[in-house]
Amino acid sequence: MKVRIGVLDRSQQEKGMVGRLDGGEADFGVADSYYRKLAAAARNADAEVAVISPMELDVRAGKAQGYVLDDEGKWRRRELDLPDVFYDRMTGGRHPNPVVRSTLMAVERELAERRPFVNPLPLRELSWDKLRVYSFLAGIGLGSEGDVRVAETLPFSLDAVGDLMDKYGSVVLKPRFGQRGVGVAGIRRTDEGFEVRYRRESWRFSQDRLGEAVEHAMNVSAVEGEEYIVQQAIDVATVDGRTPDVRVLYQRDGEGRVNVLAAFGRLGAEGKIVSNAARGGDEVVLDRVLDAFGDDAFLRAKASGNVFLGANMVVDEIQTLLGSFGQVAVDGLLDKQGNFYVNEITAVPFVGLSLGGRDLGGIAAEQVVGFALRISGRKQE
Template structure:
């Protein structure tokens, strides 16, 4: 089976992932199919390539394309890509020697543009955002969790804290600590599991710290002021914003979704019992229509400020990110998280535009690349 070579005016785009012994390659196959289908409709050659198969010294590489029907994928010879859409699935894979070296080689390659090279680290994100006056006011008080002294110092100002792994994903490893000075067991630690939460109570900070150390193991953690979020049906919610660069190379808000925390869950993540909701409906139940309209106007402005600061401070070439913004009881916005490999948004309108923007931005990158090196063949 041979692939056609594309029109020279449109770049060849590869979705980069890692190989898998049984499944050929890792990653969300339905997402990859959607991307390839959209690319085909827009006249682009796009395929999946593994780090192992991406031979940068060759003009032809082996890539994967889906069969026209069914679930099969074909491995076929394809032209070396000009644009690489990075979908390495996990931090663990990204940090392996061969993967890290290939990403570094792509970043140095004169004929290839790879964007979103690395996952974000939570501590780095908050440090970057504290570096700008415009974004620092949206950042909860945050410290690196080094010892029980860090907790003691944070508890002087905040009765409720979140403990989060620096390199966590989808809410895994998050704990919530509440302090009630008048209680016999004043420290109450909620530990989020896959199916249910466990609550541990302690009389002293030393006993509490022993349990926290057991839970976190060798993982690096941050400790953060818990923001009192607005609620819907008695449960907290946050806003999920998808930002992508457009055909002019500028940041734009592709869509805004909302996630409602599951019953007794300490986060809004869907795998942990959270649900997808319509932002306006939830906000209006708490704030009324006029205040909701003002909040929804401020969300894109805030998200764009944050995205630009992250890109500036990270010094990476970024093309997309998802962002979690909390809304407090007064309607104020707080930054909680950004992800450089956004999971797909299920809202149909957001999903459609998000797929199209991958190609709009890829076209922009290819054009910029030609302008910078006019002699390049």
């Protein structure tokens, strides 16, 4: 009997039915191409992929409703036994609705007690919560000095904003449970007072009106029902006026080896303070981010080295403290001196892209399937 890999779909995770149906077929939007690559890789390994909504899992009964790619290349709905291993493509722990978030997390915890995951629950729970990420990074020795750093991060309050403004001169307000760049605002001190930035707009406030500046920032940016954090803003080395970040994507293959699938940058849309591709940013090769340092060979080499130094340090600690993983991304920012600020740990990274002539989605799919078979606990028959 084939090993079945259950893919928990992130695109419509809160609905009882996954995907969009058209004449009995499902379409998974931007994830569809990657899911097809997963299905092809599984078929080549004599396994099977089923795309499933968490709301259509009956964990105790060992049953699920899901979609399997048929021989005609169409996603068909089927009743299934509970898959042998799961690959979480949701962002349940980051859902903006606290009630939905709690429900999804309860389903995932119950499922994790019965089946292995490519991206295990402790890692997913860490990555969803920016305060926990900061505590984890601070706990492994990262701080405000050195080649690899972490931005100071506090639970949101007016006092916390004031404290970090006094220390650093500018701060960022973010949802605690990240929303892929939604709801992020910046406040910086100017000669005249304070400037609030959100998306491509800005507002100015006099020196005695920090409280009003903070209130305005929250009014224009806040995600309803979401907790917020305040974080030290980094003086980022920009590229043609665009805000970049860097992502290093790690995979574990069917032999259990960890390798770097890709290291690349994301350039934010012009005028925006976030770099997320979902908010209009672009994925670019790492060298394009290093263009922020121009022709300075020393700074380019320092920055590149610090990216891998920091990302490898984080991944080593993840394995030591949280155990084995199949896929994870380490995100960060480079300041104008080439120091690397680790900013996020992403347990559900988007991998369905092509970059530098490489089909990262295809490579990732083969390695995910290989690792899933390795941890499934079953031998192929």
